[in-house]
Amino acid sequence: MFKFHYRLERSALGLVGFIILVASIGGFIEIAPLFTIDETVEEAQDMRVYTPLEVAGRNIFIREGCYACHSQMIRTLRDEVDRYGPYSLAVESQYDHPQLWGSKRTGPDLARLGNKYSDAWHTTHLNNPRDLVPQSKMPAYRWLLRDQLRTDDLGQHLATLRTVGVPYTDDQIANATQDAYGQANPDSPEAGGVAERYGDATNIRPFDGQTDKLTDMDALVAYLQVLGNLTNAAHETQTAEVE
Structure with missing residues (x-):
C-alpha cells in the first residue's frame, strides 16, 4: 500500500x-x-408557506447570525425528543432557503419554539436577554425595536423564493407589502387579506406590542412564533410510531 x-x-x-x-x-x-x-421528503397536506412578515423575520434571523448559536434540528435521540419535542422532518424545511438545521448549539434548539413563549417574552428577551435569563451570554438586539422594517422589496423576496420551488401565488407576491403590515396590525383593513391568503390560523397581532410602526422586532418575533407550526406532520408521525 x-x-x-x-x-x-x-x-x-x-x-x-x-x-x-x-x-x-x-x-x-x-x-x-x-x-x-x-x-x-415526506408529504404534508397542511404545510403552508411563510407570510411576507415571517420571511422578513427569517432574513433578520440570518442577518443577525442567530443560526450560529441556535440550530433548528431535533435529532431522533431520546433526550432531544424529551427536551424539545418531536424530531425534525425534512418536509418541515422544504420551503427554507437556506435551511437552518445544523447541530451547533450555544443556545437551545428552536425547531419547536413557536408559541412556546409570549410575544412580550420574545421582545424582552431580544431587547436584553439578561432581563429574563441573568446568566445568558446572548447579545442584546436593542435596535430591533427601533428600526423600521423595510417592506417595499418583500414581493421580490417572495418571487425569488418561487423560482426555487416555494409555491407563492401571484396574489401573494403582489400583496406582500400590505400583508406584512396587516399581519402586525389586526385592526387594519390589510389584516383580512393576510388570513385570506395564508389561512385563518395565521398569527395576526402586534408582535412587538406597538401599533404605530412596523419594526424589525415585529418580523423576527413573527418568525420565531411560527417555528414548528407550519405543519403538524412531525407530531402526527411520532404519535403514529408510539401507537
Missing part, C-alpha cells in the same frame, strides 16, 4: 488522476440521494 503511494507521488499526472477519481466517488455519494429526494 505504501509502495503504491510512493510510486503515485512520483507521477504528477497519475496523482492528479487519482485525486479526480477519489473526488468523483465522494461527489457521487453526496449527490446520489438528490435523485430520490421526492421519495425521502
Whole structure:
C-alpha cells in the first residue's frame, strides 16, 4: 500500500488522476440521494408557506447570525425528543432557503419554539436577554425595536423564493407589502387579506406590542412564533410510531 503511494507521488499526472477519481466517488455519494429526494421528503397536506412578515423575520434571523448559536434540528435521540419535542422532518424545511438545521448549539434548539413563549417574552428577551435569563451570554438586539422594517422589496423576496420551488401565488407576491403590515396590525383593513391568503390560523397581532410602526422586532418575533407550526406532520408521525 505504501509502495503504491510512493510510486503515485512520483507521477504528477497519475496523482492528479487519482485525486479526480477519489473526488468523483465522494461527489457521487453526496449527490446520489438528490435523485430520490421526492421519495425521502415526506408529504404534508397542511404545510403552508411563510407570510411576507415571517420571511422578513427569517432574513433578520440570518442577518443577525442567530443560526450560529441556535440550530433548528431535533435529532431522533431520546433526550432531544424529551427536551424539545418531536424530531425534525425534512418536509418541515422544504420551503427554507437556506435551511437552518445544523447541530451547533450555544443556545437551545428552536425547531419547536413557536408559541412556546409570549410575544412580550420574545421582545424582552431580544431587547436584553439578561432581563429574563441573568446568566445568558446572548447579545442584546436593542435596535430591533427601533428600526423600521423595510417592506417595499418583500414581493421580490417572495418571487425569488418561487423560482426555487416555494409555491407563492401571484396574489401573494403582489400583496406582500400590505400583508406584512396587516399581519402586525389586526385592526387594519390589510389584516383580512393576510388570513385570506395564508389561512385563518395565521398569527395576526402586534408582535412587538406597538401599533404605530412596523419594526424589525415585529418580523423576527413573527418568525420565531411560527417555528414548528407550519405543519403538524412531525407530531402526527411520532404519535403514529408510539401507537
